[in-house]
Amino acid sequence: MSSSQSIVLSKKRAIVLGAAGYSGAELVQLLSQHPAIELVAAYASAGREPEAFCSLYPRYTGQLELQVLPWQDTLLEGLAERAELAFLALPHEASEALAPKLLAAGLVVFDLSGAFRLKDPALYPKFYGYDHAHPDLLAQAPYGLAEWISTDQLAQSLFAVAGCYPTASALALLPLVRAGLLAEGAVPVISAVSGVSGAGRKASLSTSFCEVGLAAYGFFGHRHRPEIEQTLGRSVVFTPHLGNFKRGILATISVGLKSGVSPADVSAAYLHSYQHKPMVRLVNRSPNVADVAGTAFCDLYWQQDGQQLVVVSAIDNLLKGAAAQAVQLANLKFGFGESTGLLAGGYRD
Numbered sequence: 001m002s003s004s005q006s007i008v009l010s011k012k013r014a015i016v017l018g019a020a021g022y023s024g025a026e027l028v029q030l031l032s033q034h035p036a037i038e039l040v041a042a043y044a045s046a047g048r049e050p051e052a053f054c055s056l057y058p059r060y061t062g063q064l065e066l067q068v069l070p071w072q073d074t075l076l077e078g079l080a081e082r083a084e085l086a087f088l089a090l091p092h093e094a095s096e097a098l099a100p101k102l103l104a105a106g107l108v109v110f111d112l113s114g115a116f117r118l119k120d121p122a123l124y125p126k127f128y129g130y131d132h133a134h135p136d137l138l139a140q141a142p143y144g145l146a147e148w149i150s151t152d153q154l155a156q157s158l159f160a161v162a163g164c165y166p167t168a169s170a171l172a173l174l175p176l177v178r179a180g181l182l183a184e185g186a187v188p189v190i191s192a193v194s195g196v197s198g199a200g201r202k203a204s205l206s207t208s209f210c211e212v213g214l215a216a217y218g219f220f221g222h223r224h225r226p227e228i229e230q231t232l233g234r235s236v237v238f239t240p241h242l243g244n245f246k247r248g249i250l251a252t253i254s255v256g257l258k259s260g261v262s263p264a265d266v267s268a269a270y271l272h273s274y275q276h277k278p279m280v281r282l283v284n285r286s287p288n289v290a291d292v293a294g295t296a297f298c299d300l301y302w303q304q305d306g307q308q309l310v311v312v313s314a315i316d317n318l319l320k321g322a323a324a325q326a327v328q329l330a331n332l333k334f335g336f337g338e339s340t341g342l343l344a345g346g347y348r349d
C-alpha cells in the first residue's frame with residue numbers, strides 16, 4: 001500500500017455546524033482540502049432550506065460542491081457511524097446546548113464559540129449575559145490555544161477553541177509570563193483592532209459598510225478580557241476596536257518588564273516558546289494584517305526601551321483566531337502534523 005493510500009484510509013470524518021457563517025465557511029474550506037480529515041456534512045440553522053455552499057459563498061463556485069443542510073437534533077441518532085468529529089461555529093448558547101449532545105453521541109467536539117472557554121461559571125452571567133447550563137463541562141473542556149495545549153489536555157473530547165482577540169493577545173504575552181519576565185503587578189495594556197468579519201455574517205447597523213470607520217468599544221467589560229486574564233493568570237486592560245477592513249486583528253500590547261530583563265532575555269523567551277511552532281512567525285518588522293489575512297499564521301514582533309516592552313501581534317480572526325486554530329487542535333489531537341491542511345491557500349478578500 002502506498003503512503004497516500006494509508007492516509008486516505010485513516011481519514012477522520014467531520015461535520016461542521018454553522019457552515020453558513022463566516023468562521024464555519026472557513027472550516028468548510030479548510031476541511032474540504034485537508035488530507036487526513038474528510039468533511040462529510042455541513043449544517044446551518046434549522047430554519048434554512050438546503051442550499052449549495054457555493055450559492056452562499058460564490059467564490060467557491062466550481063471548487064466546492066457541497067450542500068449546507070438544516071441542522072436538527074434528530075440527526076444525532078446514529079451520527080457516530082457517519083462522523084467522528086464535530087466543528088461548531090455557532091452562537092455561544094447554541095454551542096452550549098449542542099456540544100453535550102454531540103459528546104453523548106460519541107463525537108469529539110471542537111467548539112469555536114465562547115461557551116466553554118471560561119472555567120469559572122460565575123463569569124458567564126457577567127460577561128455573556130446568561131447562566132451556564134453545563135458548568136460541569138467547563139473543567140473537562142481544555143482551552144484551545146494550540147501552541148500551549150498539553151498532551152494530557154489533548155486526550156479530552158471537548159475543546160474550547162480560544163477566541164480571536166485572546167489568541168492574538170495570549171500568543172504575544174504567554175512567553176513573557178511563563179519566563180517570569182513581567183514586572184510584579186504589571187498590567188499589560190492591550191489595544192486591538194479587528195476587521196468587520198469578527199462580528200459574524202448577520203446584518204447589523206454597527207457593522208454596515210457606511211457606518212464602520214475606526215472606533216474603540218467594549219471598554220473594561222468585553223468578554224475577552226476575563227478569557228485573556230484566565231490564560232495569563234494576571235489582570236489586563238483590554239480595549240478592542242472595530243476597523244474598516246474585512247479580516248484580521250492587530251493587537252498592540254505594552255507591558256513593564258522586571259528590572260534587569262534584557263533584550264536577549266525577551267528574545268530567548270519568544271524563541272523558546274515558538275521556534276518549533278509552525279504557525280507562529282517571529283518577524284523582523286512591525287506586523288501588518290495584510291500579511292496574515294487569509295493565512296493561519298500569527299506574526300509577532302517586539303521592541304524594548306529600558307523596562308518597557310511593546311509587542312505587536314497579527315492574526316486572521318477567522319483562521320488563526322477561529323477555524324484554522326480548531327483544525328490545528330484536531331491535527332494535534334490525532335497526531336497529524338500540526339500545520340497539516342493549513343499552509344495552502346492565499347489571500348481571500
Ligand SMILES: NC(=O)C1=CN([C@@H]2O[C@H](COP(=O)(O)OP(=O)(O)OC[C@H]3O[C@@H](n4cnc5c(N)ncnc54)[C@H](OP(=O)(O)O)[C@@H]3O)[C@@H](O)[C@H]2O)C=CC1
Pocket residue numbers: 017018019020021022023024043044045046048071088089090091092094112113114162163164197198199200201202317318321322
Ligand atoms: N467571526 C470571528 O472572527 C470569530 C467567531 N468566533 C465564534 O464562532 C462562532 C460563529 O461566529 P461567526 O462565524 O462569526 O458567526 P456567523 O453569524 O457568521 O454564523 C453563525 C452560524 O451559526 C448558525 N446558527 C445560528 N444559530 C444556530 C442554531 N441554533 N443551530 C444551528 N446553527 C445555528 C447560523 O446559521 P444560519 O445562517 O442558518 O442562521 C450560521 O451558519 C461564534 O460563537 C463566534 O463567537 C470565534 C472566533 C472568531
Ligand SMILES: CC(=O)N[C@@H](CCC(=O)OP(=O)(O)O)C(=O)O
Pocket residue numbers: 112113114162163164165194195196197198199200240242321
Ligand atoms: C469585531 C467584533 O465584533 N468582534 C467580536 C469578537 C469576535 C468573536 O466572534 O469572538 P470570539 O472569538 O469570542 O468567538 C466581538 O467583539 O464581540
